[in-house]
Amino acid sequence: MKPTGILFFPAFDWSLGETHPEREERLLYTQEQLFEEGILDLPNIQQYAPGLAPMAEVLKTQGIFPSPQAQDLDAHLIAAGSALVLGEAWGKGDIRNGFALVRPPGHHAGATVLGNRGFCTLNNEGILVNYLRTHFGVKKIAIVDTDVHHGNGTQDIFYHDPNVLFISLHQDGKTLYPGSGFTHEKGGPNAWGQTINIPLPPGTGDEAFQYVLETWVLPKIQEFNPELVINSAGQDNHFTDPLASMNVSAQGYGKITELLKPDLAVLEGGYSIEGALPYVNLAILLALAGQDYTNVREPDQPRRPHIPLKTLKSYVSELAYEYKQAEPQWNVRNELYLPPGEWIYLPHSIYYDTEGFQEIRHDRVRRCRHCGGTVFIESRRPPEPAKFALVRIPFQACPECAQAGYDLWDTLGGRYQAVLLQDQDRNRIEFWQADQGVTAF
Amino acid sequence: MAGRVGIDVGGTFTDAVLMQGNRILDKAKVPTKPNHLLETIIQAIDALKITGKQALEQITVSTTLVTNAILQGNLPPVELLLLPGSGVKLESFPWPISYQILYGTIDYRGREINPPDQLEWQRLLQKLHQQKNLSHVAIVGKFSHRNKSHEEQLAHYLRRAFPTLKIALGHQWGQSNFYRRSLTTYLNLASNDLFGQFASDLEQAVAARGCSAPIFVLKADGGVLPLSKIRPVESIYSGPTASVLGAMAQSSPSQSFVMIDIGGTTTDLGLVLSGEPLISSSGAKIGPYSTLVRSLAVRSVPVGGDSVILTDGSNFSLANYRLGPAYCLGGPAPTPTDAMCYLKLIQYGDSKRAEQVLASLLQPETRTPEKLRALASSILDVFVERIVREINALQQEWQNEPAYKVWGVLHPHESLNFHLWMSGGGAQGIASVLAQRLHTSVRMGKYPEVSNAIGAAMARPTFSCTLHLDTVLRQYRIEETGEQGQWQGSKRPHKAINGFLEEIVQREAQEKGIVLMDLHKDPFDFFPIVQGFQTVGQIVRGAFHVPPGVIGRVEE
Ligand SMILES: [Zn+2]
Ligand SMILES: [Zn+2]
Numbered sequence: 001m002k003p004t005g006i007l008f009f010p011a012f013d014w015s016l017g018e019t020h021p022e023r024e025e026r027l028l029y030t031q032e033q034l035f036e037e038g039i040l041d042l043p044n045i046q047q048y049a050p051g052l053a054p055m056a057e058v059l060k061t062q063g064i065f066p067s068p069q070a071q072d073l074d075a076h077l078i079a080a081g082s083a084l085v086l087g088e089a090w091g092k093g094d095i096r097n098g099f100a101l102v103r104p105p106g107h108h109a110g111a112t113v114l115g116n117r118g119f120c121t122l123n124n125e126g127i128l129v130n131y132l133r134t135h136f137g138v139k140k141i142a143i144v145d146t147d148v149h150h151g152n153g154t155q156d157i158f159y160h161d162p163n164v165l166f167i168s169l170h171q172d173g174k175t176l177y178p179g180s181g182f183t184h185e186k187g188g189p190n191a192w193g194q195t196i197n198i199p200l201p202p203g204t205g206d207e208a209f210q211y212v213l214e215t216w217v218l219p220k221i222q223e224f225n226p227e228l229v230i231n232s233a234g235q236d237n238h239f240t241d242p243l244a245s246m247n248v249s250a251q252g253y254g255k256i257t258e259l260l261k262p263d264l265a266v267l268e269g270g271y272s273i274e275g276a277l278p279y280v281n282l283a284i285l286l287a288l289a290g291q292d293y294t295n296v297r298e299p300d301q302p303r304r305p306h307i308p309l310k311t312l313k314s315y316v317s318e319l320a321y322e323y324k325q326a327e328p329q330w331n332v333r334n335e336l337y338l339p340p341g342e343w344i345y346l347p348h349s350i351y352y353d354t355e356g357f358q359e360i361r362h363d364r365v366r367r368c369r370h371c372g373g374t375v376f377i378e379s380r381r382p383p384e385p386a387k388f389a390l391v392r393i394p395f396q397a398c399p400e401c402a403q404a405g406y407d408l409w410d411t412l413g414g415r416y417q418a419v420l421l422q423d424q425d426r427n428r429i430e431f432w433q434a435d436q437g438v439t440a441f
Numbered sequence: 442m443a444g445r446v447g448i449d450v451g452g453t454f455t456d457a458v459l460m461q462g463n464r465i466l467d468k469a470k471v472p473t474k475p476n477h478l479l480e481t482i483i484q485a486i487d488a489l490k491i492t493g494k495q496a497l498e499q500i501t502v503s504t505t506l507v508t509n510a511i512l513q514g515n516l517p518p519v520e521l522l523l524l525p526g527s528g529v530k531l532e533s534f535p536w537p538i539s540y541q542i543l544y545g546t547i548d549y550r551g552r553e554i555n556p557p558d559q560l561e562w563q564r565l566l567q568k569l570h571q572q573k574n575l576s577h578v579a580i581v582g583k584f585s586h587r588n589k590s591h592e593e594q595l596a597h598y599l600r601r602a603f604p605t606l607k608i609a610l611g612h613q614w615g616q617s618n619f620y621r622r623s624l625t626t627y628l629n630l631a632s633n634d635l636f637g638q639f640a641s642d643l644e645q646a647v648a649a650r651g652c653s654a655p656i657f658v659l660k661a662d663g664g665v666l667p668l669s670k671i672r673p674v675e676s677i678y679s680g681p682t683a684s685v686l687g688a689m690a691q692s693s694p695s696q697s698f699v700m701i702d703i704g705g706t707t708t709d710l711g712l713v714l715s716g717e718p719l720i721s722s723s724g725a726k727i728g729p730y731s732t733l734v735r736s737l738a739v740r741s742v743p744v745g746g747d748s749v750i751l752t753d754g755s756n757f758s759l760a761n762y763r764l765g766p767a768y769c770l771g772g773p774a775p776t777p778t779d780a781m782c783y784l785k786l787i788q789y790g791d792s793k794r795a796e797q798v799l800a801s802l803l804q805p806e807t808r809t810p811e812k813l814r815a816l817a818s819s820i821l822d823v824f825v826e827r828i829v830r831e832i833n834a835l836q837q838e839w840q841n842e843p844a845y846k847v848w849g850v851l852h853p854h855e856s857l858n859f860h861l862w863m864s865g866g867g868a869q870g871i872a873s874v875l876a877q878r879l880h881t882s883v884r885m886g887k888y889p890e891v892s893n894a895i896g897a898a899m900a901r902p903t904f905s906c907t908l909h910l911d912t913v914l915r916q917y918r919i920e921e922t923g924e925q926g927q928w929q930g931s932k933r934p935h936k937a938i939n940g941f942l943e944e945i946v947q948r949e950a951q952e953k954g955i956v957l958m959d960l961h962k963d964p965f966d967f968f969p970i971v972q973g974f975q976t977v978g979q980i981v982r983g984a985f986h987v988p989p990g991v992i993g994r995v996e997e
Contacts, residue, residue: 012966013846019971028968028980031845032549036584037529038620040723041731049841050850078850278549282528297527299554 003046004289005089005098007082008034014075014104016354021243021271022104022119030101033278034285044289048089050102053081053127056441059429060134061126061157063112063390063420065379067433071113076122079104083128083266090228090264091136097263097288099233100124101281105268107145107232108178110156112361112379112390116354118149118178124266125230126157129164132228133395134427139163142226144217144260145170146209146253147234147268148244150181154232155195160188160365161372161394165196165224167217169209171237171244172199177353183319184326188365189344190373192328196220201315202245203307206252209237211309212316213259231262235270235280239302243271247302250276254283254293262288275300333364337411338376339404342367357381370398374405378416386417397425443498446654447898448485449683450478450504453705453747453763456894457485463993466490468891478506479639483646497654500647501665503679503897504658506639507632511677512728516631517577520569523623524582524591526554534620537729538627541565543595551587551916557594566602575603579626581611583619586918587909589925607633613923614733615907621724625732629674636673644668655954659683659896661725661736663718663989664903667954674734677727680893681709681739682989685718687896688862690991691886697857698884699832701875702892703867705747706763708828711739712835714857717988719839735905737989738838740831744824746867750775752802757816759823768798775802777824780817781870788869821874828871829878860884864892887997895995902955904987906946910938913970913978919945920984932978938965946985957987 010027017023040047055068058080064071079102086098106125108118115121125143132138143158145151145168158164173179187195198212221229235241237248248256257265265284270277279298286293307315333345346363362378372394379388389412393405402425409421413432421430429441444466448457450473459467469488474481482502491497510516521538525531526546543565545557569575578599582591589612596608609630611622643656657665659679663686666675684702688711692698695716702709712719718737725736743761751758759777767778769790775798782790783799799816800808844850861883863872872883886892907920915928924945930937939962950957965983969976 008843008845009850010845011847012968013848018969019974019976023969023971024966025968025970025980029549032584032587032617033528035617036549036586036619038534038618039529041618041620042529042533043535047841047843049843052850074851075847078847081850274550286529286533291533292530295527295530299548 001044002094002096003044004285005046005048005086005095006039006285007048007050007086007098007100007102009050009078009082009102011075011078011103016116016119026103026271026273027101027277029274029278030281033282037282039282039285042289042291046095048085050078051081051085053077053084053122056429057084057127057131058122059420059431059441060422060424060427061130062109062123063377063379063388065112065114065388066386066418067431071115071121073121075104076106078102079106080122080124080127083124083264084131086264087128087132091132098265099285099288100264100266101285102267105234106153106266107147107151107234107268108149108153110153110350112359112377112388114359114379114381115352115357117153117350117352119269119354120153123153123157125232126154128264128266129230130424133424138227139396140224140226141165141228141230142167142221142224143230143232144221144262145232145234145268146237146256147232148236148241148246149176149234149269150178150197150199151232152178152180155181155185159195160191160375162191162194163372163395165194165221165226167196167198167220169198169200169212169217171204171246172201175202176244183323186323186326186328188346189328189330189367190365190371196323198319200246201307201312203247203305204237204312205239205247205302205306206249206255207309208307208312209248209252210255210259211313213256216316216320218259228263229260231257231260231265232268233257233265233284234268235276236272238270238272238276238280239304240272240275240298240300241270243269245304247304247306249302250279250283250296250298251293253280254287254296257284257287338364339407341400341404366401366404368398368401371396371401374401374408376408387415389416389419390422391419392422393425395424443496444491445498445898446486446489446491446500447894447896448482448500448502449680449893449897450481450502451680451704451893452505452707455481455485456891457489458891458894458898459489459491460895460898463996465888465895465995468888468894470890475509478504479642479646482643486647486650497652499657500652500654501657501659501897501900502643503683503893504676505680506676507636507673508677508727510632510635511628511730517634518574519577519579519627519631520572520575521623521627522578522580522595524557524585525619526583528583535729537624540623545582545591547582547584547588547591549584549587550911550914551584552914553588553590557591562595562598566599569599569603575606577607577630579609579611579623579630581619581623581626585610585612586615586617586622586920586923589923612925615918615920615923616733618733621731621733624730625674625724625734628730628732629672632673636676640668659900660903661734662720662903663737663900665900666902670953674732677734678725678736678739681711681741682737683893683896684709684864685711685713685737685739685896686900686989686991687864687892687894688886689713689716689718690895690899690993691888691892691995692862692884693994698860698862699835701828701861701863701868703863703865703871704745705866706743706745706761708742708745709739710742710828710831710835711737712839714839717990722842738835740835742827742831744777744827746778746865746870747772747776750777750802750820754804757802757820759827769795775799777820778867778870780820781867783813783817784821786870786873821871824871825874825878828875832879864889866890886995888995896991899991899993899995901958901990901992902953902987903989904950904955904957904960905984906942906949906986907984908938908942908945908982910981911978912981922949934979934981938981938983942983942985959987959990961986961988
């Protein structure tokens with residue numbers, strides 16, 4: 001049997017501040033636990049060394065503004081690059097599945113990046129997905145986000161992508177950062193239903209998670225029939241996590257992994273550095289490797305109020321009903337400068353909690369029945385006047401959408417400080433800056 | 442100037458050199474008697490022309506005693522008692538030996554989660570009382586390298602009932618990895634009596650020859666320690682290690698090369714990077730046992746100059762055994778050495794006999810000179826291909842070394858220019874083929890046949906002292922010795938930690954009877970421990986070490 005790949009990159013020299021949850025100590029005890037358990041001596045576990053993500057792979061997925069050089073990316077490039085190392089091993093058929101046990105996390109980082117947000121700057125899974133599509137011809141991918149926080153960045157990146165199924169299970173946005181991830185967020189006009197949000201009430205535990213997976217998530221994945229499943233394996237649903245209020249145990253995470261059978265799992269959040277991470281990481285890794293995880297036990301017992309399974313079942317069936325009922329409302333705005341086609345307009349704003357500022361976004365997507373549709377995003381950080389733009393021609397783009405993308409790219413220049421062209425289909429990534437002209441990646 | 446003797450016990454021959462400073466005064470080679478290693482070593486010493494034995498400053502031995510005992514399973518029974526706590530099930534690992542599981546849990550910071558079960562200990566005692574010839578017990582707990590108390594309590598309890606029991610505790614192997622710690626503790630205890638006997642016999646025999654020089658043993662990590670200070674299991678794999686050191690003693694410092702030692706039945710490989718041998722990032726694996734024994738990253742390929750060539754009439758293969766010397770040297774069977782002899786790549790051997798035995802591998806009607814040459818070449822190609830595969834794997838191991846810090850990933854290994862460095866009896870004959878195959882140059886010492894003995898004679902002591910300090914729990918541990926103690930210093934020490942570790946380093950060096958040359962300090966890591974958004978202390982990790990090296994360079 002092919003091995004399970006593990007890439008452990010704890011970034012022991014990187015933090016967002018000495019007492020910040022994303023600090024050097026975060027994976028220290030996980031290292032102690034994994035190494036003492038001798039996991040590298042288990043049959044069928046193969047360790048990989050970290051790598052750096054090439055800038056072309058990053059910019060294929062995310063627009064970094066005002067420029068990649070203006071953001072502090074070093075640690076993030078390694079976390080993303082490490083996901084790519086395992087992605088390559090998977091693509092070549094060297095591993096059965098893999099776990100990128102890396103920091104910093106990435107699932108709050110979206111299609112545009114003006115700074116760090118929810119501890120994330122680069123979206124490790126997003127970059128991984130588009131890397132696998134480019135280099136290994138993968139077409140259909142499912143991402144299941146089991147972090148306690150809504151995977152809003154990943155949702156943002158794939159919102160218009162009909163070939164990526166994104167499912168996020170999280171603590172209800174009414175009670176937790178980032179305050180999004182409701183059932184009616186189901187995807188853009190060309191990918192309606194490809195985003196599924198399952199907000200769960202505080203106190204949700206092992207059984208309930210298993211129930212939601214078995215009755216909702218797994219059937220959806222089966223129906224979509226992806227070539228690979230990626231798990232954003234955040235661990236802050238644990239009953240000791242200081243940032244959230246859920247009730248999942250280490251063995252519960254083992255069970256989640258066993259049910260999802262992800263091809264690649266990437267660590268996201270999880271801030272119970274002592275009470276959860278050493279045990280949850282071990283359980284996930286063992287489950288991936290097909291080893292018995294039922295002896296993995298954290299020392300503490302759940303003490304939070306617990307939601308009875310019966311209550312949860314009725315809550316979930318209501319959610320499922322809400323999800324079914326949700327209907328799209330598209331705002332068509334065909335402005336003169338836009339290439340031919342029907343352009344859906346989706347304005348919104350994004351809050352960057354780490355540095356405390358707002359990004360104003362004007363997203364437009366070309367409605368298309370043949371492909372994911374060309375996406376045009378304008379971004380701005382008020383009160384600064386500079387505007388940035390991103391033009392995305394999706395994988396498997398139809399000729400009209402590709403043409404629309406290049407028409408935009410040709411005309412946008414003068415009106416922005418920087419414009420990024422993401423021709424994902426032809427793997428052509430170009431970045432134009434007012435003071436530097438075009439850089440090809 | 443006093444002389445040094447180096448002895449390397451090989452599978453077929455035992456080599457010895459007598460050196461004075463950087464000069465070789467004499468060398469000798471005696472056949473190895475696998476079941477009488479002591480006798481072999483003494484014969485090798487006797488074969489050297491040592492005048493004024495009093496003036497010898499050191500005898501260093503690289504011996505296969507423990508390696509052989511482990512691989513042949515000649516070890517006394519050891520009762521292995523494990524306290525695995527929670528986590529990975531023990532059955533998930535391949536265990537070459539049986540064990541008993543006991544209750545009790547320690548966590549990654551050394552805190553007791555579950556105390557041991559006294560009733561269970563009573564039952565254990567009853568069971569042990571019924572056991573015939575119970576003599577050795579190894580006790581190993583998960584995270585005992587962070588807190589040894591469970592191990593010590595149980596040892597104390599058993600000692601009261603069995604005062605003469607030989608007990609080994611796992612925490613003395615203080616690196617992480619419960620599985621390897623268990624096997625290492627077991628192997629070391631199991632080889633203790635055998636090695637102790639060997640050590641005292643050797644000391645007596647040397648003393649009986651009027652020699653008072655201290656005897657040192659070569660370790661798997663390339664260092665030497667006095668006979669009485671070495672932990673027996675650390676002496677495994679000293680053969681390939683001696684080859685690497687021998688190569689270093691015969692090349693200029695700071696070079697990067699692949700060491701290839703062609704023996705009778707095995708070819709050993711090692712990697713030297715800018716003058717420092719590559720250390721294996723896990724630990725040595727011997728037979729079915731994965732250990733925590735620090736070792737050079739070396740590889741052995743089971744082919745050598747005397748490997749028997751097997752044929753089924755149309756194809757040939759290289760066996761992993763020898764039947765004696767090569768046919769061209771009067772042996773019984775065809776070997777790669779015969780191919781070398783036939784192709785005139787070596788200056789020894791009877792080329793008529795080589796031709797004869799190679800011809801026997803061909804059908805009578807195809808025994809033309811061209812066919813014979815082609816056969817000889819392809820034998821050497823197969824030989825070389827096996828070696829090349831392992832060289833690539835070794836270089837891959839180096840390239841794939843994990844990094845856990847941003848700095849480490851941003852500053853990867855520089856690419857180095859490697860040449861090949863060859864030693865061993867078969868080196869001459871294969872050098873040109875290997876050089877062509879790998880498009881690189883080959884260098885060879887002046888004494889390829891006693892290179893390992895030179896390595897043993899010139900090896901310096903290695904040293905490593907790694908601190909793990911938890912200022913909140915006020916506990917410090919030393920990885921290499923298993924020392925655990927109370928930290929009296931501040932919660933956030935900075936400069937103080939350096940002096941603290943330096944003191945331990947000096948004490949350890951003195952205890953081991955070694956002089957530290959070229960002591961390096963690894964950068965310390967300080968991890969703030971945060972509770973409720975307050976920094977309450979630190980975990981500090983840091984180390985001093987002396988990398989493997991040689992005390993001089995052989996004068997040509
Ligand atoms: Zn989270
Ligand atoms: Zn289209």
